[in-house]
Every structure is written in structure tokens, then in C-alpha cells.
Amino acid sequence: MADEWGIELSLAEPGTLAALAERAEAGGLDVVVLKDEDNGLDPWTTAAWLAGRTESIQIAIPRETGETHKKVSPAMAEKALDSLALLAGTRLITTALDAEIAPATTLDDVDRLIEKAGDRDRSRRPAAVRALRRDGIDYDDIPASLRKTAIEPGDPGYRGVRSTYLRGGSPGLVLRPANPAEVADALSFARRHRHVPLGIRSAGHGVSGRSTNDGGLVIDVSAMNEITVLDEHQRLVRIGPGATWKQVAAALDEHGWALGSGDYGGVGVGGLATAGGIGLLSRQHGLTIDRLRAVELTTADGTHVRASAQENPDLFWAVRGAGANFGVATAFEFEVEETDKVGWAQLVLVSPDIEQTLVEFGEVARAADRDTTVFLVTGPPRQGQSVVQLYGLVDNPDPEIVVERLTPFAQTGLLAQQQVVLTSYAQVMAEAADVGPNGHHGRGEPVTRSAFLPVLTPEFAQDAARLLRTGQVYFFQLRHMGGAIADTPAGETAFTHRTPEFQVTAMGGDRAALNNAWDRLAHHFDGLYLSFETDTRPERLTDAFPPPVLERLRGLKNDYDPTNLFRDNFNVKPREI
Numbered sequence: 001m002a003d004e005w006g007i008e009l010s011l012a013e014p015g016t017l018a019a020l021a022e023r024a025e026a027g028g029l030d031v032v033v034l035k036d037e038d039n040g041l042d043p044w045t046t047a048a049w050l051a052g053r054t055e056s057i058q059i060a061i062p063r064e065t066g067e068t069h070k071k072v073s074p075a076m077a078e079k080a081l082d083s084l085a086l087l088a089g090t091r092l093i094t095t096a097l098d099a100e101i102a103p104a105t106t107l108d109d110v111d112r113l114i115e116k117a118g119d120r121d122r123s124r125r126p127a128a129v130r131a132l133r134r135d136g137i138d139y140d141d142i143p144a145s146l147r148k149t150a151i152e153p154g155d156p157g158y159r160g161v162r163s164t165y166l167r168g169g170s171p172g173l174v175l176r177p178a179n180p181a182e183v184a185d186a187l188s189f190a191r192r193h194r195h196v197p198l199g200i201r202s203a204g205h206g207v208s209g210r211s212t213n214d215g216g217l218v219i220d221v222s223a224m225n226e227i228t229v230l231d232e233h234q235r236l237v238r239i240g241p242g243a244t245w246k247q248v249a250a251a252l253d254e255h256g257w258a259l260g261s262g263d264y265g266g267v268g269v270g271g272l273a274t275a276g277g278i279g280l281l282s283r284q285h286g287l288t289i290d291r292l293r294a295v296e297l298t299t300a301d302g303t304h305v306r307a308s309a310q311e312n313p314d315l316f317w318a319v320r321g322a323g324a325n326f327g328v329a330t331a332f333e334f335e336v337e338e339t340d341k342v343g344w345a346q347l348v349l350v351s352p353d354i355e356q357t358l359v360e361f362g363e364v365a366r367a368a369d370r371d372t373t374v375f376l377v378t379g380p381p382r383q384g385q386s387v388v389q390l391y392g393l394v395d396n397p398d399p400e401i402v403v404e405r406l407t408p409f410a411q412t413g414l415l416a417q418q419q420v421v422l423t424s425y426a427q428v429m430a431e432a433a434d435v436g437p438n439g440h441h442g443r444g445e446p447v448t449r450s451a452f453l454p455v456l457t458p459e460f461a462q463d464a465a466r467l468l469r470t471g472q473v474y475f476f477q478l479r480h481m482g483g484a485i486a487d488t489p490a491g492e493t494a495f496t497h498r499t500p501e502f503q504v505t506a507m508g509g510d511r512a513a514l515n516n517a518w519d520r521l522a523h524h525f526d527g528l529y530l531s532f533e534t535d536t537r538p539e540r541l542t543d544a545f546p547p548p549v550l551e552r553l554r555g556l557k558n559d560y561d562p563t564n565l566f567r568d569n570f571n572v573k574p575r576e577i
């Protein structure tokens with residue numbers, strides 16, 4: 001019996017082509033062959049039309065027998081086919097087929113073939129898709145619950161899931177569980193595939209977290225993005241890991257509430273709420289993890305656990321800072337804050353002396369009220385001038401207070417451009433771009449370094465200015481910390497560094513050169529925020545987690561992930577490995 005079944009459509013009879021192709025797809029046939037005849041339709045235009053009308057059925061234009069191919073220039077034919085291949089992916093076939101093909105001019109013809117093909121496994125991928133499978137993955141073993149939504153390299157949806165915001169990737173299989181039971185199924189598959197990389201993905205904005213890879217597995221929980229109010233009075237909200245902070249802010253805004261996240265609304269809840277969450281409301285309300293009241297996780301052996309101050313408190317401690325090492329978080333419960341309008345500022349300064357600007361910015365930021373958070377971004381100076389962007393938030397609805405709070409910041413350079421508006425926190429988050437159906441388009445690997453700066457001293461400003469002048473850093477950022485971040489004692493969460501004045505990030509193009517330049521600043525720093533770090537040298541783990549914290553994490557890793565399944569993001573190895 002043939003492996004694949006399809007209908008052949010005559011291009012000389014255009015009237016019912018789309019209806020026949022749609023019926024073939026609905027009936028589970030594998031391919032529509034376009035018979036390219038004299039006086040018929042142009043096969044390439046027809047293929048494009050049919051690819052748009054159907055979703056998954058393959059469309060074949062046998063190159064060797066086609067009349068059109070014989071008449072047009074080879075360059076034109078190549079361009080048409082390349083365009084179609086790009087648009088329709090592996091759905092387009094131009095080579096000879098090993099399939100049972102029958103001509104069809106009526107719906108009855110199609111139905112007869114569907115009946116003849118019988119009841120076949122509909123989830124079986126066409127040969128052209130199977131040809132692109134990666135070694136080491138047992139595709140026939142994909143758990144039944146995940147088979148329909150899983151995406152592999154030849155599938156039409158692959159382009160939308162292969163890469164992340166900052167990384168290009170070519171995973172061998174993306175599993176897309178929609179509930180904790182399916183996450184457990186995905187993890188059992190991952191346990192049987194320990195020899196290939198495993199990435200856990202929520203919204204794909206990982207920097208330290210490698211939520212895509214080459215030839216491995218990705219467990220993508222973006223479908224788990226529900227936002228539900230559990231207790232209106234207590235302002236307790238349950239949020240799925242796949243929600244973005246932009247979606248969270250919009251949903252909470254309807255109740256007059258907000259939950260501090262990062263500075264970019266496109267980031268996912270799953271990655272940020274397991275690491276820390278240093279954002280525009282942190283000085284007022286603490287880190288995102290400080291508002292967390294409970295979390296549900298599926299651990300490496302597939303067990304679904306709940307962790308809070310009362311239930312599994314050790315795990316609750318670990319998840320708030322090192323969560324990526326302990327399981328797949330499937331839901332978070334946060335106590336959120338009431339909110340009013342906020343002052344949202346975006347200023348551009350020009351500085352002829354970046355060292356002096358950094359010193360002054362440090363002084364102003366140190367003296368700022370808790371309701372005021374301003375981040376600084378700059379790059380290499382050009383002809384002695386630095387362009388400095390300040391963006392920040394004043395959590396106060398009074399415009400006079402907003403201006404009063406921001407004025408000292410605006411005076412740290414020559415003000416070239418300013419925009420200050422009273423708006424909602426949700427609107428600030430809404431500025432992030434939406435991810436389209438084709439997903440993220442990251443390429444290569446990000447090169448970033450991160451550190452906590454206890455005090456912004458004149459010596460640090462001098463060294464930072466020198467670093468900027470090397471040209472190795474195209475993006476240099478100071479994140480204003482302090483305020484409520486230090487209200488939570490350091491030992492209460494695995495995120496330990498609660499008292500620095502700033503979190504500093506540098507992005508470059510050349511890893512070795514950036515490491516070299518950055519390491520020279522090490523004496524100014526105390527620890528690092530792992531969410532902005534891509535250096536994989538082992539010392540970075542103790543920078544993120546001081547030795548006693550790391551020791552406790554390793555002990556817990558032994559309990560919850562003894563075989564070290566979760567290893568894509570600052571891997572804390574179990575004590576016994």
C-alpha cells in the first residue's frame with residue numbers, strides 16, 4: 001500500500017481547483033499534484049492560490065513534465081519556484097513523487113480516493129517533512145497528547161518557532177504543551193532524549209536562557225497564558241507562564257491594578273518571574289518575585305508541585321531567582337498593587353563628558369524618591385560626544401511632582417529631546433512590539449555581560465567611560481535599583497543581591513573582546529543578574545549565587561532534578577553530579 005495519497009488536478013479546468021484541494025486536505029490526503037498542460041493556468045500562480053486556501057496539504061508541480069517550464073526562461077522558473085518554496089515551505093514539491101495519485105475533476109473523485117486511502121494515521125508527516133528530521137530524536141515516540149501541536153523542521157509553522165528574540169535556532173522538535181499534564185508528557189519525552197539539548201520557552205526573550213538550540217528539543221509553554229483574578233479583595237491574580245508582561249499589564253489595568261515587571265512588555269512571565277524582575281516599579285514595590293505568593297511547577301520526573309511560603313518553602317525560595325533549574329513553571333500567583341496614572345519619561349541628552357554625566361546621574365539617582373526609577377542607556381562616544389537616553393517612570397499622578405522628580409535627571413547632560421506623559425503602566429508596557437505569526441527573528445548569539453554595582457563611584461565612571469571609548473560596547477545600561485528591592489531580606493529568595501545601586505549591562509559584538517574589557521571592571525562589581533548575562537565561564541554562577549546560596553541550590557537540585565534535566569540557563573548542577 002502506498003505511503004502517500006494524492007489527487008492530480010488539471011490546470012486546464014480551473015473552476016473547481018480550490019474546492020477539490022480543500023476536500024482532499026479535509027479528507028487527510030497528502031498531496032495535490034498540478035498537471036501543467038498547454039492552455040491551462042500558470043502552475044506557480046495556481047500553487048500560490050491553493051497554498052493560501054489550504055493549510056497543510058502538499059502541493060506538487062513536477063518540474064520535469066511541466067509545459068510551462070519548457071516555455072519560460074530557466075531564471076524565471078527558478079525565481080518562481082524559490083518564491084513559492086519560501087512562502088509554502090516544505091508543502092511545495094517539485095521532484096518526482098512516490099505516491100498513489102489519481103486524477104480528480106469532481107468532489108466524488110476526491111471522496112473515492114479518500115475512501116481508498118482508508119483510515120491512516122493523520123498525524124504522520126509527509127515524506128518531504130520527514131526528510132528534514134534531525135538525528136537523535138525519536139519522532140514516532142512523540143506523546144499522543146502533543147503530536148498534533150508539535151512542530152518539526154519541515155512543518156509549515158517552523159519558521160514561527162525556531163528562533164527567539166535574540167537567538168537564531170534550529171531545534172529538532174518544538175513541543176507545545178497546553179496544560180500541566182501535557183508538560184509532564186513533554187518532560188517524559190525529554191527524559192528519553194537526554195543526549196540532545198533541551199530548552200524551556202515561555203515568550204522567547206531569554207538572554208541567559210537558551211530557549212532555542214540546534215537539533216534539540218524545545219518545550220514551549222506560550223499557550224499557557226491565562227490571566228485570572230483569584231481574589232478581588234486580596235488582589236490575588238493567577239498568571240500562566242506564556243503571558244507577556246504587556247498582556248498582564250493590560251488585564252490588570254482593567255481593575256486599576258499593576259504588577260511591576262521589566263521595562264519591556266514583550267518579555268514573558270515564565271522567564272522573568274523565575275529570575276527576579278528588575279523593572280520600572282521595583283523601587284516602589286520590589287522585584288517581580290517579591291509579589292509572588294505561590295508557583296506551580298512540573299518537575300523533572302513529571303510531578304506537579306505547588307510551592308509557597310507554606311507548601312514546599314525551600315522550592316519556593318529557589319524558584320525566586322533560580323527557577324529555570326527546578327522545573328517548568330505552569331502558573332504563578334501574584335499579589336498585585338493598586339495603581340494610578342504614572343509619569344513616563346523618555347529623554348535624550350548629549351554629553352560632551354560621559355564620565356561626568358555618569359557621576360552626576362549616580363548622585364541624582366541615589367537621592368531619588370522611591371517612586372522614581374530612571375534607566376540610562378548609552379553607547380560609544382562619537383567625536384567626543386555621547387548620546388545618552390534616559391527613560392523612566394514616576395509612580396505619581398501629579399504632573400508637578402513628576403516634573404520635579406525628573407528635572408535633576410534632565411540636567412545631567414545637554415537636553416536634546418524630551419517626552420514626558422501621564423499615562424497608565426499598561427500603556428508603558430504596550431509600547432513593546434507584538435510578535436507576528438512568523439515569530440521571532442533573532443540571529444546568532446547575543447553577547448552581553450551583567451553586573452551589580454554597589455555604588456557608582458567616580459572611579460567606576462572613569463573606567464566605564466574608558467570601556468565605552470574602546471568601541472567594544474554598543475549598548476551600555478544602568479538600571480536604577482534601591483528602594484523597595486532591599487525591603488525583602490537577602491536570604492528570603494535565591495535572588496540575593498538586594499542592595500546595589502545599579503544593575504549594569506553591556507552588549508558587544510565580539511565575545512572575547514567584551515569579556516576582556518568587562519573583566520577589567522570586576523573590582524567595581526558585586527555579583528550579577530543572570531537574566532542579562534551570556535558568559536558561560538563557571539565563575540559566573542558564583543557571581544549570581546554566592547557560595548552558601550549555591551550550595552543550598554545544589555542540595556535542592558539534588559531533590560528536585562537529580563539527573564540535571566533542566567540545564568539551559570545558568571545550570572546549577574545537583575550536589576551529587
Ligand SMILES: Cc1cc2nc3c(=O)[nH]c(=O)nc-3n(C[C@H](O)[C@H](O)[C@H](O)COP(=O)(O)OP(=O)(O)OC[C@H]3O[C@@H](n4cnc5c(N)ncnc54)[C@H](O)[C@@H]3O)c2cc1C
Nearest residue numbers: 202203204205206209262263268270271277278324329569
Ligand atoms: C528586550 C528585553 C528587555 C528585558 N528587560 C528586562 C527587565 O527590564 N528586567 C528584567 O528583570 N529582565 C529583563 N529582560 C530579561 C528577561 O527577563 C529574561 O530574558 C527572561 O528570561 C525572558 O523571559 P521569556 O519567558 O520571554 O524568555 P524565554 O526565552 O522563553 O525563556 C528564557 C529562559 O527562562 C527559563 N524559562 C522560561 N520559561 C520558563 C518556565 N515556564 N519555567 C521555568 N523556566 C522557564 C528557561 O531557562 C529559558 O531558557 C529583558 C530581556 C529582553 C530581551
